Amino acid sequence: MTHRPPLHTGRRRFLTASLATGGAMATAGLLPAAARAATPDPLITEVQPWASGFGDGVDAHPYGLPTEHEGDVIRRTVSWLTADTISSINFTPIHALDGTITPQGCAFERHHSGAIDLAKPDYRLMINGMVERPLVFTYDDLERFPRRTMTCFLECAANTGMEWAGAQLNGAQFTHGMIHNMEYTGVPLRLLLEEAGVKPEATWVMAEGADASSNARSFPIEKMLDDVLVAFKANGEALRKEHGYPVRLVVPGWEGNMWIKWLRRIEVADAPWESREETSKYTDTLANGTSRKWTWVMDAKSVVTSPSPQSPIRHGAGPLVITGLAWSGRGAIKQVDVTVDGGRTWQTARLEPQSNPLALHRFYLDHQWDGSDMLIQSRAMDATGYVQPTKDALRAIRGLNSVYHNNGIQTWLVKANGEAENVEIS
């Protein structure tokens, strides 16, 4: 704190640099801040009501909610997507968020038979099958085991699935909003399995939820002994009802339907279950009619969240922050490149540091917009060297029958008036 960093007084200033493109700025109705200073502004020169009275006291909201001014930053549904709202999905408003943490309140939900109410005293977790000692744990039992805290993304296998056949949905919330990212606290499943004593011949573990759908998935035992958590906290507080309260599985890097909510049972075996959710669902049917199965890991992917159809540019040419999210189930994101000309030229975005490789990463590109149409894309590369493919490259290998695992590059057409559309380019 004794060193004063050099001031960049000679550098090109951000907003005043825009004066050179004043025409486009005027089109959007925005005066550069440097010019505005010369204009009397009653919000500056006059005492405002919020500066002359009292606000809410500290007893007003024991548990607070967002201000009413942010009333549009909510989970949204697509009415035609499913037959009912019980076995359905909604979407995180990623176009309106920044940073990496997803608040629980607006983190997307996917239920197979609705979000159930299960109190901690009624909670039980059974471990059975190929173990030395079948066990039943209460919630209080789980709190006695060593804990870990880690931040992980959860992406639904169907995220971006409606885009296989071309640009379908006009907004990042709807194309890429089946994702959230929270800091989880829980017990490594490995410790519970060791408590039960896994028999040497065991090779698979099945996890099952307590809701009526009995959502159940099979896992190779290696994953369950590696980084899987039996989690009871998210973003510091208890899980929300819709995210599996009181206990869910956290399966870092793997598709969301495997993160079993309201976790009630772990069975150890020497073969997979071939449950409904891994035969009729969550397989990837290829062009020749055969299906890929056990496609658990979410490949590297990214999306520009702003500007985007629900987050248009509200100013003219000049400085523009292009930002988005990148993630991979196979390791940390090492680089994100952004293009504004449909892939002819790319610039490397800034990435914020992350404490866990399997968390969402936030990227920023500080761009000088010339005010003309842009074709904006982002392209992520993960620690394995894998580079996010184009949608056409994916289709060439997987065909058009898939619903799941579309990690192709997304394109937004951003027009001179600042509005954006979901488009495809070849």
Place this chain on the structure above:
Amino acid sequence: MTHRPPLHTGRRRFLTASLATGGAMATAGLLPAAARAATPDPLITEVQPWASGFGDGVDAHPYGLPTEHEGDVIRRTVSWLTADTISSINFTPIHALDGTITPQGCAFERHHSGAIDLAKPDYRLMINGMVERPLVFTYDDLERFPRRTMTCFLECAANTGMEWAGAQLNGAQFTHGMIHNMEYTGVPLRLLLEEAGVKPEATWVMAEGADASSNARSFPIEKMLDDVLVAFKANGEALRKEHGYPVRLVVPGWEGNMWIKWLRRIEVADAPWESREETSKYTDTLANGTSRKWTWVMDAKSVVTSPSPQSPIRHGAGPLVITGLAWSGRGAIKQVDVTVDGGRTWQTARLEPQSNPLALHRFYLDHQWDGSDMLIQSRAMDATGYVQPTKDALRAIRGLNSVYHNNGIQTWLVKANGEAENVEIS
């Protein structure tokens, strides 16, 4: 994923190891899980209502709240602490949280004249004083500057202040709950100051809030050009009204009253303001009646959040997770030691990795409790090598006149019945 980690089937198991101390377990009414498996449990053997009907659909809660079962995890006030609730404070329920992120909904509030309602279209930020170009920014202007995202703790200077005179408040929420930790997104203030053009003779910067209290503080310009953010997002979404919506200052590592909420003005000068909030408040009066001032940085500190008076042990002897938070405004936490015998012996706790040194750190100690009384303390060491002092060591230097900057070691007496009390030991 092809490597199967070795199974520790021979290691001492956690819960069954407790059988050796079965008397204490029975005292607390908890059977070890391994024994419970032999007892028919209707929650396992019978179909439960939540497994035989539908739960909430995905359109039930566009913005969700905690389940009613967690209704006690809220901000709380202490009625005798202040004359009214407008210029007052409440407390984060840190005893009931885990991990490091504090949800905005239960993150403590401190207002000097209440939480005001200020909409984005009405928001202005002025930069004036010793600058080449006085500027006024709208909210939309701020969104055009390069952004950073970082996680930081905010601690009120008065946190733990009531403990100067001895053990006062029975719960970590009340002794240490004037703290929260969020992931912030905003514009480095440095960029806005560069836009205005800081004159060479400037040495201080003042920041002022838009509420009626006009909370204002002076900062050495070096800090303002270093890591201070003009922030508009917390934990991914917009700031809440009570935390300064739409824009607040983030001052990593420094006391909370300097994180100006509803930020309306930045003035550049060659001397400090000596505002009310840095003369009559937020100075540390010593035993001889003189006061320390400019005590901006929060020193290394820690507290055990569980077990604690509001988070008693609900089981008998055997495995016990001791957990808490540690932080320092001077650099990352390098080590946290925990004692259960009032400081005679110490064990080093596990620390979870953190993306930012000036964020809260979570520590865990996995302890085999013998079922007798414990005097539990934690002691943090930061990257500078500074070690958190005892309260007595602090009092020897600072006397008993202080309200602020009590970072002394906290003691909980945890009794054989699992209940805990705030005590002092010498």
